[in-house]
Amino acid sequence: MTHPQSSRTSCRFAAIALGIACLFASPVHAERLKELATIQGVRDNPLIGYGLMVGLDGTGDQTMQTPFTTQSLNNMLQQLGITIPQGVNMQLKNVAAVMVTATLPSFARPGQAIDVTVSSMGNAKSLRGGTLLMTPLKGADGAVYAIAQGNMVVGGAGASANGSKVQINQLSSGRIPAGAIVERTVESTVGGEGALTVELTRSDFGTAQRAVEAINRQFGFGTADAVDARVIQVRAPQSPQERVGFLARLESLEVTPTQAVARVVINARTGSVVMNQAVRVSECAVAHGSLSVVINTEPVVSQPEPFSRGRTVESAVSQISVNQAGGALQMVRGSASLADVIKGLNALGANPQDLVSILQAMKTAGALRAELEII
Known part of the structure; x- marks a missing residue:
């Protein structure tokens, strides 16, 4: 027969062991919904353009090997009213043909400044100290959405003499902070017809179900429904003013994701x-x-x-x-x-x-x- 005192002692030890196990168990961390998902329609758009970089210290393209640089320079000078006589071979070492890329953020408006990245297209040795001439940046539809121009910042340095060369970091590319001005906006339809779509960054049925439960618990039953392991349909207010506050509260909801796949x-x-x-x-x-x-x-x-x-x-x-x-x-x-x-x-x-x-x-x-x- 078991003694009552020993039974109580065993139960006490079991409770202590259970408490220690819970203490050292890995905690479950909740994350905001904005870290786990995105709103459909709220996205960035890539832009690209072709331009000329001038003002280089003799480190530009070798025009004999890059004929497109000379052709681009001739076209630009003709637009400025300067005509180059035929047969003139321009040996310019201070000009380089470059590709300009940028990202147009969502809800960007005309007049807003965005950063651009400039990369050499020919055989220029360095773009350090160069100035990018006015370059139109186009989207996938071929329309111009921004105009880039300005002085470039290069984070590298280099020197060469008598066949020896020393270089630190990359000299053929760099960035121009606030180097482009937005000229056209991209309309983003968010929450059209009283509904919006939330897309998880990683497909997971458990996380989708927990996100739906958190949304319905905050805004009322029936507000959100999971379509599949990634897409969640959410009923949003009709008024645009109310929709902004609704989205702010929606992105701040805390959701505990399921354990990641090994x-x-x-x-x-x-x-x-x-x-x-x-x-x-x-x-x-x-x-x-x-x-x-x-x-x-x-x-x-x-x-x-x-x-x-x-x-x-x-x-x-x-x-x-x-x-x-x-x-x-x-x-x-x-x-x-x-x-x-x-x-x-x-x-x-x-x-x-x-x-x-x-x-x-x-x-x-x-x-x-x-x-x-x-x-």
């Missing part, structure tokens, strides 16, 4: 490996060895003997060595935290490039419980 992202070009908190690893054994090939080439000069009328011959002798490092069988323990996963993979002593191959093999073997995404 994913490992691999950059095949740089060897970077990034994994999220949901990645899990089952217990497995991994052996990995590296193979290195070293080629050492040394020049060898053969001199003929005196009075032999021979010629001096120069050749090369190459020595090739192949080294293969043995990979011992390492045990990767099954883990339920990202820190343990990283600790187990680091025990293999592999570099990032080798880690890509190991993760792919672990995924094939079923030991890596995550999605592999290669970018």
